[in-house]
Amino acid sequence: MSQANGQQNLKNNGESLENKIKQHEENLRFLTSQANRIDESILDLQVSLGRYHSTHVTGIENGNGALEAEEETIQQILKKENTAAGILCWLKSNTLSWASNAVFTKDVVGVVASLARVASAELSQVLSEHLGLETMLAIVCKTHEGINALEKYDAEGTVNSSRGLHGLGSSIGKRVHGRYVVICLEDLSERDPLDSENLSYLTADGLGLRETLFFALFSRLQIYGTRGEMLGALPCIVDGALSLDGGMIKKCGIFSLGSRKEVEVKFPVTSGESDLPASYIQAEDMARMLKWESSKIAADIIREQQLLDYTNANLTNDV
Incomplete structure (x- = not known):
């Protein structure tokens, strides 16, 4: 290759890289403006929702409020x-203590029992008894990163009691006894409705607790008013049923008999949720989707910045 051709190729490569840099810079400007617009919309919605909460008292039942x-x-x-x-x-x-542990703060949503609200004490009783204490106390994480942060192991595969949640427990004079259940939301991908309070928690696919956690726990569970109604529907019951007066069918052909027991940990009971106006629910849904969109744009901005830095480095090396 002649020297002239080599110089021309260098010039062409440089121009190509400069064009790529301009494109990445334009993409970053566009994404940043989109992110700012979405953040402003989220703030407006949060202000509206906050005003509603400041002027309305919801979730009252027998003198016991939602909080x-x-x-x-x-x-x-x-x-x-x-x-x-x-x-x-x-x-x-x-x-x-919580804020100092970034992975937990970012990825751990909470405990199953604290993530839903139901409309009556009877429903709280039967749903909580159906799940059992182990599942009611299950920890819910958004991703596997949260699960990995909860527990660490030594070279022999033994739980390291000085790290993860075990280590944090030891630091406050408590020790995790035995096994515990952890649920990973990114592994659950179905869609179905339940509580709306915690819908700001989203998986990478933009799915909230309705579509993931509670669908996995309750999607095929049938609930009846009485044992008689439940037994009358036996041909239609496949994956379990409950009645508000204490009846319980684990799954087709397997019955749970005897008196109901007092449940140690139950879902909160709040009756006012159905009184929320449609505009409030729509605002919550919109805020949830905007937060998901914001998280995706933030990821795009990081990717564009990495591409810009990479292209700039190539241009510098070619000069």
């Missing part, structure tokens, strides 16, 4: 002080 009902559930969990759920709730209630 009191949720606090009661948290206290039930805290009583299980040597469980993973109990330690986790203690950490979340002590903001400094």
